[in-house]
Amino acid sequence: MPVCDNAATVISGFNNVPPPVRGQVRDLRIRWALEEIGRDYRMELFDAMAPRTDQYREWQPFGQVPAFEDGETRMFESGAILLYLGEQDERLLPTDPATRWQAITWLFAAVNSVEPFVTQVTALDLFHAGEAWVAEARPGVVQLAERRLAVTQKALRDREWLAGPFSIADIVMVTVLRCIDHTAILEGFPVLAAYKARAEARPAFIQALTEQLDAYSAPAGE
Structure with a gap:
């Protein structure tokens, strides 16, 4: 599922990270979950090497990624976000x-x-x-x-x-x-x-990883 430019669900991520950690940044977890349930989302990407703005720190106090919002809830921490999504879809969290x-x-x-x-x-x-x-x-x-x-x-x-x-x-x-x-x-x-x-x-993992890797610009330092 391609990232949707006008989707209500927004995830923060980076547009550049050092090559050794590409494919491991934690926004991958949220991308993967959303791909599993076929839910559109869009990315708000930041330069990993630049300080985060005060506005972003109001969303994610530690300046990390991912942060998440869907029009109803703004939150951060990948585990918490996954629990929130799991509450909404049993394909992510069983009901039993x-x-x-x-x-x-x-x-x-x-x-x-x-x-x-x-x-x-x-x-x-x-x-x-x-x-x-x-x-x-x-x-x-x-x-x-x-x-x-x-x-x-x-x-x-x-x-x-x-x-x-x-x-x-x-x-x-x-x-x-x-x-x-x-x-x-x-x-x-x-x-x-x-x-x-x-x-x-x-397939959901493959798509999420592909989307994350495609978002990265030239290697840091270039």
Whole structure:
């Protein structure tokens, strides 16, 4: 589904980011969710290297992306936005209470129990590469991330998705796992690797990623 220029739903994103993190900026989560339900949206793009305006900070106080509005609600934080969208469409969040709360639980687990450990690896590799202290720190950081991945793999077991049908929990978890695409860490977790591949094969993900990558201008610094 192409981004609609006059859509009521608006997401903020960037029009340029450093090449190593392209395809990983969190507006991808919201794009993906909206593609899953066929809902038109438009992007409001900002220069990632430039300070955000006071007007934007009224929308997103931390100056990050994504922020979201739909004519009724203005909000920020990708997890909160996904919950809001899930409340509106059972294709993103099941209506059965037990399954629904499992999905919500796994969304929070992805954000709070997995992402902080995985993104520490990303930060060392992509933003501190070459610094003297990284060689000593990285093995311990990787080990902590692998412990969280092992727990996640054990919980997933032979299920297709984290909580019944595909849901916002899977959108968050898969985008977290993508943060270590530059490493071979997931090779040690074949269940998670297969789970991630299933999600990335979904047409809605492919479209969302394509739209995000197409929005980027020349590489930062050019």
